[in-house]
Amino acid sequence: MSGDEGSAGLADPSGPGTSESLGMTGSTPAAIVYTSGATGRAKGAVLTHESLAANARTLVEAWRITAADRYLAVLPLFHVHGLANGVCSWLASGCRMRLLERFERDKAEALFEESRPTLFFGVPTVYVHLLEVDDAAARRSGERMRLFVSGSAPLPAPVFEAFRAKFGHAILERYGMTETLMTIGNPYDGERRPGTVGRPLPGVEVRIVGPGGRDVPEGETGELLLRGKAVFAGYWRQPEATAAAFVDGWFRTGDLGERSTDGYVTLRGRASDLVISGGFNVYPREIEDVLLGQPGVREAAVLGVPDPLRGEVPVAGYAGEAAPETLEAACRRLLASLKVPRAFVRVDAIPRNAMGKVDKGRLREKLVPPGPAQLPG
Secondary structure, eight states: OBOSSOOHHHHOTTSSSHHHHTTOOTTSEEEEEEOOOSSSOOOEEEEEHHHHHHHHHHHHHHTTOOTTOEEEEOSOTTSTIIIIIIIHHHHHHOOEEEEOSSOOGGGHHHHHHHHOOSEEEEOHHHHHHHTTSOHHHHHHHHHHOOEEEEOSSOOOHHHHHHHHHHHSOOOEEEEEETTTEEEEEOOSSSOOOTTOOBEEOTTOEEEEEOGGGOBOOTTOOEEEEEEOTTSOOEETTOHHHHHHHEETTEEEEEEEEEEOTTSOEEEEEEGGGOEEETTEEEOHHHHHHHHHTSTTOSEEEEEEEEETTTEEEEEEEEESSOOHHHHHHHHHHHSOGGGSOSOEEEOSSOOBOTTSOBOHHHHHHHHSOSSSOOSOO
């Protein structure tokens, strides 16, 4: 598929054209996109014409997307990564797009050689698979490519570095949600800092708050609150959920993060995933980053499980060849004792949904078998 010119209707949804005769404005619902459901029941987020248009305008400008780009689209269109970012940026810029039903790792090398893309959006799992591409083919693809973007799940720093060495590109990691579209991103020009999602995009306001809604100092962890033109109108036929999602006009993301002195935001996981062990907060993302930095670990995820003494304790699942005792020793060396997982469970693969997010329900089934013995090992 290809577009010959930008879409004036998308760029200005309230401007002249057929929209007026149809009674549409920027606040008219354009799509209902369901949340991933990775941490609970999926909800339908109502996205307006202005939500989608504002997001497209922001990305086209921030990522310098033009009609000269060749966008290779491999992400599902039932999610905002493929729909609001990919399709809407194509419509707004008039670039050429090749749309595939799915990403297939065994065809990746031939696909990049044939399509010769300059623009690519992927989830971390896709980038892990691209590391399997032949070195010479990776260099050729990297020479033609202008921008690789990652989102929908955290991009491990080791994958970022390995990809830069192989393809010659620093992946641009960004942050967004179904309800907010894109809100924070590493810069097109400037440092793309591994392990962070960058700074707020133009037109987006960000707060990080602690208990009682107070803003926390730089370097401290709290919940991310967001405000901007791309934020959704509410949940479809769920007024109670909509009301609970906002506080004084700010959308509560449910994600934990901290901001550095120079404005870069680092995510620490979902607030619902926080492990409170003996009264202390344990952030799974911190443990996962340590595990992913160890040789012989391809994937890692951490959950909290009930413990009669401490309330909860962390348990780690990982895919790879590393021995559990080796990982335990690394965690004891690099983490406070209360953050060391009680068990390290090797699995064939960390269960994920279609967008690469960890499926916490299926993971729990793998890490915590039913019965009196709560913990393996």
